[in-house]
Amino acid sequence: MSIDLKTIKHISKLARISVDEQRAKKLAGDLNSIFDFIEKLNELKTDNIEPLTSIAETTLKLRSDEVKSKNIREQIIKNSPQDNEDYFVVPKVIE
Amino acid sequence: MSDITKQSLTELVENIKNKKLSSTDVTKAFIDRSEKSMELNAYITNDFTSALDKAKKFDQKPNLDLKLPGIPMAVKDLFCTKDIKTTAGSKILNNFVPTYESTVTENIWNEGAILLGKLNCDEFAMGSSNETSFFGNVQSPIDKNLVPGGSSGGSASAVAGQLTPVTIGTDTGGSIRQPASFTGIVGLKPTYGSCSRYGIVAFASSLDQAGPMAQNVKDCALLQEVISSYDPKDSTSIEFKRNHYSKELTNNIKGKKIGIPKEYRVDGMPKEIEDLWQKGIQYIKDCGAETIDISLPNTSYALPTYYIVAPAEASSNLARYDGVKYGFRAKGENLIDMYEKTRSEGFGAEVQRRIMIGTYVLSSGYYDAYYLKAQKVRKLIKNDFDEAYKKVDAILTPSTPSSAFKIGEKTNDPVSMYLNDIFTVPVNLAGLPGISIPAGHDSKGYPLGLQIIGKAFDEQNILNIAYAMEEKINFKNKITDWWIK
Numbered sequence: 229m230s231i232d233l234k235t236i237k238h239i240s241k242l243a244r245i246s247v248d249e250q251r252a253k254k255l256a257g258d259l260n261s262i263f264d265f266i267e268k269l270n271e272l273k274t275d276n277i278e279p280l281t282s283i284a285e286t287t288l289k290l291r292s293d294e295v296k297s298k299n300i301r302e303q304i305i306k307n308s309p310q311d312n313e314d315y316f317v318v319p320k321v322i323e
Numbered sequence: 324m325s326d327i328t329k330q331s332l333t334e335l336v337e338n339i340k341n342k343k344l345s346s347t348d349v350t351k352a353f354i355d356r357s358e359k360s361m362e363l364n365a366y367i368t369n370d371f372t373s374a375l376d377k378a379k380k381f382d383q384k385p386n387l388d389l390k391l392p393g394i395p396m397a398v399k400d401l402f403c404t405k406d407i408k409t410t411a412g413s414k415i416l417n418n419f420v421p422t423y424e425s426t427v428t429e430n431i432w433n434e435g436a437i438l439l440g441k442l443n444c445d446e447f448a449m450g451s452s453n454e455t456s457f458f459g460n461v462q463s464p465i466d467k468n469l470v471p472g473g474s475s476g477g478s479a480s481a482v483a484g485q486l487t488p489v490t491i492g493t494d495t496g497g498s499i500r501q502p503a504s505f506t507g508i509v510g511l512k513p514t515y516g517s518c519s520r521y522g523i524v525a526f527a528s529s530l531d532q533a534g535p536m537a538q539n540v541k542d543c544a545l546l547q548e549v550i551s552s553y554d555p556k557d558s559t560s561i562e563f564k565r566n567h568y569s570k571e572l573t574n575n576i577k578g579k580k581i582g583i584p585k586e587y588r589v590d591g592m593p594k595e596i597e598d599l600w601q602k603g604i605q606y607i608k609d610c611g612a613e614t615i616d617i618s619l620p621n622t623s624y625a626l627p628t629y630y631i632v633a634p635a636e637a638s639s640n641l642a643r644y645d646g647v648k649y650g651f652r653a654k655g656e657n658l659i660d661m662y663e664k665t666r667s668e669g670f671g672a673e674v675q676r677r678i679m680i681g682t683y684v685l686s687s688g689y690y691d692a693y694y695l696k697a698q699k700v701r702k703l704i705k706n707d708f709d710e711a712y713k714k715v716d717a718i719l720t721p722s723t724p725s726s727a728f729k730i731g732e733k734t735n736d737p738v739s740m741y742l743n744d745i746f747t748v749p750v751n752l753a754g755l756p757g758i759s760i761p762a763g764h765d766s767k768g769y770p771l772g773l774q775i776i777g778k779a780f781d782e783q784n785i786l787n788i789a790y791a792m793e794e795k796i797n798f799k800n801k802i803t804d805w806w807i808k
Contacts, residue, residue, distance in 0.1 A: 243682040246663035266627045279698030283754035284516045303422045309652035
C-alpha cells in the first residue's frame with residue numbers, strides 16, 4: 229500500500245492540521261513505513277472474531293446530574309487565548 | 324541534608340512519623356537537589372516556594388496518621404493540578420491552568436503529600452524517549468546524553484536522580500515501565516480501571532492508566548495504595564476490593580506458577596536481555612516458585628494493533644485542541660484557517676504524525692480494514708492472556724528489548740522507536756497490570772528491567788513477586804551525580 233501526497237492532503241484536511249509541501253512529503257514517507265509495519269495484521273484471519281470495544285467488561289454506571297463546581301466562569305474564560313470577559317472570541321464566521 | 328534524598332519513601336514516612344525529620348527538612352532537601360539538577364531538565368514547572376510553605380504549615384500541625392505525611396512529590400505534567408500550569412509537554416497547552424484537580428493527585432494530597440512541581444514528558448505522552456517534549460529532552464541520571472525513556476521520562480529521571488522520593492506517571496503502551504527499566508527504578512502500570520483517569524490529559528482512553536514509580540517495590544506498593552480508588556467521575560473506573568498493598572506485601576511466593584512466554588524471545592534481541600531473563604527465571608525458582616513455559620501466540624501482532632488503536636483514540640481525544648477555549652492559538656484568515664494553523668503550529672511532529680495515522684484509520688473506507696481489524700486482533704491478544712492465566716498466576720518477561728539508547732539515536736525512524744514498546748504494549752491492550760523492576764546492568768553499565776504481568780486486579784500478587792525477586796536481585800543503581808557541578 230502507498231499513501232500519496234493527495235491522500236496526505238486529504239487526511240490533513242480531516243485532521244484540521246495544515247501541512248506544507250515539505251511536511252506532506254515527510255509525513256507520506258513516515259506513514260508509509262508505519263503502515264508497512266501495520267499491514268502485518270492481514271496475516272491473521274479474524275472473520276469470526278468479536279471486536280474488543282471495551283476492556284472493562286462492565287456496564288456504564290449512571291449518576292445523578294448535579295452541579296458540583298459553581299461560578300468558575302471567570303477562571304475558565306481566563307484560559308482562553310481571546311475573550312471579551314464574557315465570551316470566547318473566534319474569527320468572524322458570518323459575512 | 325544530602326542523605327535525606329537517598330532515603331526511600333518508606334524510610335522518609337517513618338522518620339517523619341517518628342519526628343526524626345520534619346516535612347520542612349525533607350522538602351528543603353529535595354528542593355535543594357532539584358535546583359542543582361536543572362541540567363536533567365526533569366521539571367517543566369516547579370512549585371518550590373509554595374511547597375516549602377505547605378511543609379512549614381504541615382509541621383505546625385502535623386497529621387501523622389496520613390500515609391504520606393508531609394512528603395514532597397513531583398508528578399508528571401500530564402496530571403491536571405488546580406491552579407498550577409499543566410502542559411502535557413506541548414506548546415498547545417503551554418499556558419493552560421486547570422480549574423480542577425485530577426483524582427489521583429487529589430488522592431495523593433489528601434494523604435498529606437506536597438506538590439514539588441510538574442515533570443517533563445513526551446508531548447501528550449507520545450514517545451519512548453522524552454525527546455518529543457516541547458520543553459526539550461530529558462537527560463538520564465544514568466549517563467550524559469542518554470535518554471531516560473518515555474513518555475514518563477522526567478518522572479523516571481526525577482526518581483532515579485533523587486529529585487523526588489517517588490512519583491506518578493502514566494502508561495499507555497509502556498510509558499511507566501520502559502523509563503523505569505531504563506533508569507533502574509520500579510514502575511507499575513495498574514489494571515485498567517483501577518486508577519481514575521479523571522483529570523489526566525487523555526491520549527488513548529482505552530489504554531491510559533496512571534501508576535507509581537519508585538526506588539523500590541515497597542514504596543511502589545504504598546503509592547499504588549494511595550492512588551487507586553473507585554471514582555464516579557471516570558466512567559471506566561471499576562469498583563473492586565482494593566488491598567492495602569504495602570501492608571499486605573510479602574516475599575512468600577512459594578508455589579506460585581510463573582509463565583515464561585516463548586514469543587517474547589524476539590529476533591535480534593541482545594544476548595544480554597536473554598541472559599537477564601534466564602537470571603530472572605532462576606530467581607523465581609530460588610524464591611520457591613515454579614516457572615512454566617507458555618505461549619502467547621499473537622504477541623507479534625500487538626504492536627501493529629497498538630499503532631492503530633492508540634492513534635485512532637488520540638486523534639479523537641486531541642480534536643479538542645482548537646485554539647478556542649484554552650491553549651495556544653495561531654492567527655488565521657478565518658475560523659477553519661485558525662484551527663488548521665493552531666494545530667499545525669501547536670502540535671509537535673510526533674503528535675501530528677499520530678493524529679494523521681488515527682484520522683486515516685478512522686476515515687471513511689478504511690475504518691473496517693484498520694480500526695475494526697485492530698479491535699478484533701486486540702480480542703485475540705486478550706484471549707491469549709486469558710488462556711495463559713488458566714495455567715499460571717503471573718508472567719515474567721524482559722521489560723524492554725534493549726537498554727537505554729543515546730539521545731537522537733532513534734528520532735529519525737519512528738518504527739524503530741516504536742519497537743521499544745514491544746514487551747509492554749500487549750499488557751495495555753489486554754488491560755492487565757504489569758510491573759518493571761530493575762534486575763541487572765548491561766555491559767555499558769546501563770540498567771535492565773524485568774516485567775511481571777498479572778491477572779486483572781491482581782496487583783498484590785505481582786507486587787509480592789517483585790518484592791521477593793527484588794530481595795534476591797539486590798540491584799544497586801549506579802548514579803554518579805554526573806550533572807551536579
